Amino acid sequence: MKTIYMDNNATTKVAPEVLEAMQPFLTDRYGNPSSAYTFGGKVARDIREAREQVASILGASPEEIIFTSCGSESDNTAIMSALSTGKDKMHIVTSRVEHPAIKVLCNELAKQGYRITEIPVDKEGHLDMDQYKENLTSDTAIVSLMWANNETGVIFPVEEAALMARDRGILFHTDAVQAVGKIPIDLQNSAIDMLSISGHKLHAPKGVGVLYVRKGTKFSPFLIGGHQERGRRGGTENTASIIALGKACELAAKRMEEENTRVKALRDRLEKDLLNRIPNSRVNGGGAERLLNTTNISFEYIEGEAILLLMDEFGICASSGSACTSGSLQPSHVLRAMGVPFTMAHGSVRFSLSVYNTEEEVDFVLDKVPPIIEKLRGLSPFWKPESQVCASET
Amino acid sequence: MWEYTDKVKEHFLNPRNAGEVENANAIGEVGSMTCGDALKLTLQVDDKGIIEDAKFQTFGCASAIASASALTEMLKGKSLEEAEKITNQEIAGYLGGLPKEKMHCSVLGRQALEAALSNYRGEPQKEQEGEIVCECFGVTDVEIEKAIRENNLSSVEEVTNYTKAGGGCENCHDTIRELISKVREEESPVTRPKLSNIQKIRMIEETIDREIRPSLQQDGGDIELIDVIGNRVLVATRGACAVCKSSELTLTHLVEAKLRELVWPELVVEEVKE
Secondary structure, eight states: OOOEEOBTTTOOOOOHHHHHHHGGGGTTOOOOTTOSSHHHHHHHHHHHHHHHHHHHHHTOOGGGEEEESOHHHHHHHHHHHHHHHSTTOOEEEEETTOOHHHHHHHHHHHHTTOEEEEEOBOTTOOBOHHHHHHTOOTTEEEEEEESBOTTTOBBOOHHHHHHHHHHTTOEEEEEOTTTBTTBOOOGGGSOOOEEEEEGGGTTSOSSOEEEEEOTTOOOOOSSOOSSHHHHTSOSOOOHHHHHHHHHHHHHHHHHHHHIIIIIHHHHHHHHHHHHHHSSSEEETTTTSOBOTTEEEEEETTSOHHHHHHHHHTTTEEOEEOSHHHHTSSSOOHHHHHTTOOHHHHTTEEEEEOOTTOOHHHHHHHHHHHHHHHHHHHHHOTTOOGGGOOOGGGO | OOOOOHHHHHHHHSOSSBSOOTTOSEEEEEEETTTTEEEEEEEEEOTTSBEEEEEEEEESOHHHHHHHHHHHHHHTTOBHHHHHTOOHHHHHHHTTOOOGGGHHHHHHHHHHHHHHHHHHTTOOOOOOOSOEEETTTTEEHHHHHHHHHHHTOOSHHHHHHHHOTTSSSOTTHHHHHHHHHHHHHHHSOOSSOOOOHHHHHHHHHHHIIIIIHHHHHHTTEEEEEEEEETTEEEEEEEEHHHHOTTHHHIIIIIIIHHHHHHTOTTOEEEEOOO
16 A cells, blocks of 8 residues: 655655665764764764754754754753753743744743743644743843744744843744745844754654854753764764755755745645535634645544554654643643644644645545545534534635 | 454444344343444343343444443343343453453443343342432442452543543543442451550460470570550560570560560560669
8 A cells, every 4th residue: 555645744755865865874984973083983974964954944053053862852852951050040931832842942941940921822733922022031042933833834033032132132043844945044144043843744764953153152962972063062963864954955945946936735725625525624723824735634523543544554653742642641732722622632633744745635635534534523422413504604 | 442352342343232022021231322323132032041142232433332232142042030130240251352442342242131021020220229429420329339349440441441430531430449348348358456555465375385485495594564555565575585685586576576476566676774
């Protein structure tokens, strides 16, 4: 059975060009970049090039790039560094819809006595900028806001928010894991101090990430050890993956145009036709500015895990914000923060596309999903055919 | 992704008896959309009290659908008395087991069955028994205690897996812990009846006379009970024991061990030097 992969916000396929670039570093070119001899030194040169490639997609300079093991490490490093360099500041500002790498860390820090303010969002997922502004205080050590939401694709005005933080002398971090390669970023001309990237969200392998730290920002390392990354992150470089991430950034920059036209068109068609074919469905965050590849659709009166497993029978991969999928008993914290009613939140499905998706795949999904929804609604005690509301009426 | 048995997958992909029985004379509805799962069970019971037909409608995940499908299969052809005895473990067992986080799906089946049977008997809709403990999922202390008792649960996590209680804001975790200890206490009859002081002293004397003194006397020693204060047993050693270097060992290994075994497990023997 063919896999129809539409879960690219979870992880992505390693691009063939990326695999080709990294392969020598898994075979012949295994030297340690810190070694004195040419065999290692040459690898250091390739890492330098990768660093430049990453810096280039961010509009940053190479010395501002720290390679890490993943997006979560980058997020943790940013927050912990701000707290340890921030003297006695005990306050963190973040949002209600952050990734667990920030959200759960902040919960832990709250137990240690830090004060955490989670800025709410409205029903479309927009950040409450008034509350944000009011909560920036002289005690605030750092602001951390995601650039684009992984579940809904809703984009936060991080550049504007960063300026407000800078005006008050507060460090600003953004988790840009979902944004890089989809949204043009120019850090030279922004007030963002730190930014996290994850390799496997943009067609590099898992196990590599980046933390951008603006030149002149006070920094305290999270992983302590050797002199690697200029003493800012200990541990022998994950050479193959770093090379891969460099290549992936170069590719992503070239493909941004295609993402914004062809992939967006695929997403729009998938979204529009699903809504047309399936009554009582709606897009979560549909009224906000969103990532071009993501659509989060709720199908009323049914439950998401059942939808995913029936799609799985056809090889269709997507994810859901339902309670049952997550392993917790409550639906996604993002959808709850947006006030999506429970009748809708349990039946949410996220499709996230990439440049590797095709028109045929969208046709296939459009063909298979409506009968799945109908089947499950047929089993549901809440579904009455007369309660049908067409998408255009909601 | 959850690890479901083939039987769960099969019942999920091809649910048996989905829908509503026409002219049902036993209907049970439990759960709600807010809670994330709900089940409506409709049964046709004949004059002899045999379940002729059973159908279900479910809002929920794969294991909720499979549990409901399994339950209807189990019910068909059973007498009401037999049906009454079906437990949530049996529903899970019919499916070759459920992931522990999904046991509440089988509990939902059992609850729907209870509701349908009392509906058949014409009992008024049961008023909610007990007090709501878990506000997030509307679970009462009565339901939680029942799940603890019937499934022998011993942690908050297990209670959440079976009843959902505690799976939301977690504010009720302390109350759930108290309910677990309450049920545990009810179940384990007090290991020993409490001894009155007089009983305790008498038993200590008897034990010394019968179990301890004879063996000491064999070695030319003896022991005398001076006093008992709470769990402290004050004794004095006589004869050979009084000068024996290992009398301390004798006291802890022989005297204290015997008294703990035969009288009360918390006794401490202390030697009184005169």
